[in-house]
Amino acid sequence: MSWVNYLIYAFLAVNITFNLLGSIALHRFPDVYTRLHGATKCTTFGTIFAVFAVAAHALYQLHVTGDAKYLQMTLHSFVALIALLLTNPVGAHAIAKAAHLSGYKPAKAVIDAYEEKLGGGKE
Amino acid sequence: MRGVVATALLAFITYIIFTGSLTPYDLVTGVIVGVAIGLLVGRFLVENDAKALNPVRWAWGLVYFLWYFLVAEVKAHADVMRRIITGDIEPGIVKVPLKVKSEYARTLVANSITNTPGTVVVDVDEDYLYVNWINVTTDEPEEAKKEICEEFEKYAERIFE
Numbered sequence: 001m002s003w004v005n006y007l008i009y010a011f012l013a014v015n016i017t018f019n020l021l022g023s024i025a026l027h028r029f030p031d032v033y034t035r036l037h038g039a040t041k042c043t044t045f046g047t048i049f050a051v052f053a054v055a056a057h058a059l060y061q062l063h064v065t066g067d068a069k070y071l072q073m074t075l076h077s078f079v080a081l082i083a084l085l086l087t088n089p090v091g092a093h094a095i096a097k098a099a100h101l102s103g104y105k106p107a108k109a110v111i112d113a114y115e116e117k118l119g120g121g122k123e
Numbered sequence: 124m125r126g127v128v129a130t131a132l133l134a135f136i137t138y139i140i141f142t143g144s145l146t147p148y149d150l151v152t153g154v155i156v157g158v159a160i161g162l163l164v165g166r167f168l169v170e171n172d173a174k175a176l177n178p179v180r181w182a183w184g185l186v187y188f189l190w191y192f193l194v195a196e197v198k199a200h201a202d203v204m205r206r207i208i209t210g211d212i213e214p215g216i217v218k219v220p221l222k223v224k225s226e227y228a229r230t231l232v233a234n235s236i237t238n239t240p241g242t243v244v245v246d247v248d249e250d251y252l253y254v255n256w257i258n259v260t261t262d263e264p265e266e267a268k269k270e271i272c273e274e275f276e277k278y279a280e281r282i283f284e
Binding site (some may be wrong): 107 | 137140141143192196200203204207208210213214215217218233234237238240241242243244245246248251253255257259262
């Protein structure tokens, strides 16, 4: 095999590093909001590199064998990436809002403008 | 008939990517499925045909996508990685004023903010986004906006408004 393998290993290494950092963030951060940062963002960024690894493998195979199914493999993994990018933040919004409305206040927060709105506004 | 063309085009492209073939059978099926979907849901998805089919807006969308991944994400990730390791955080929820009015543009700004590490949108109302920010440097809404989402909003305006 060739340099493409090393490229794939590099992408996978970045992917694993970010997912590991996401897990560390879950343990280190004090409350649900800050943990969301680690849990959602780091895994998204990691997954981007997992998709790059798949794309690198598929494009190399396409180059070697000329089989169109590898082009399809690349396109499909990018479709998966776009779906992830659209759904992941929506899930994060939902969790954050639900947590705030059910009474989990941000720990160690220096300012909570949302609390002010809920307190003085419609509710 | 509003929105039929744009929706059908998008459905057709998605169909072709998923089947991964360009045989006449698949092309015809794709056109039938695309037009059917466009007739069914186009009027809910598109408010203005001329805007939805404007290639300049699509080009800005592509520019935004690349800029977002190569610059915004990487910069923010480097910062948050450091905070995870050092534990140096100052969390809080700040108010950020939002100028754009269309639903798509607001969704784009909110999703971009949430996808950038260090900020999660908690709620949105008519004029403000409520953003949980991992390192609060200011509680002035205008100042916070400059640091969090000014760039996102500029692109959202070019693409959707």
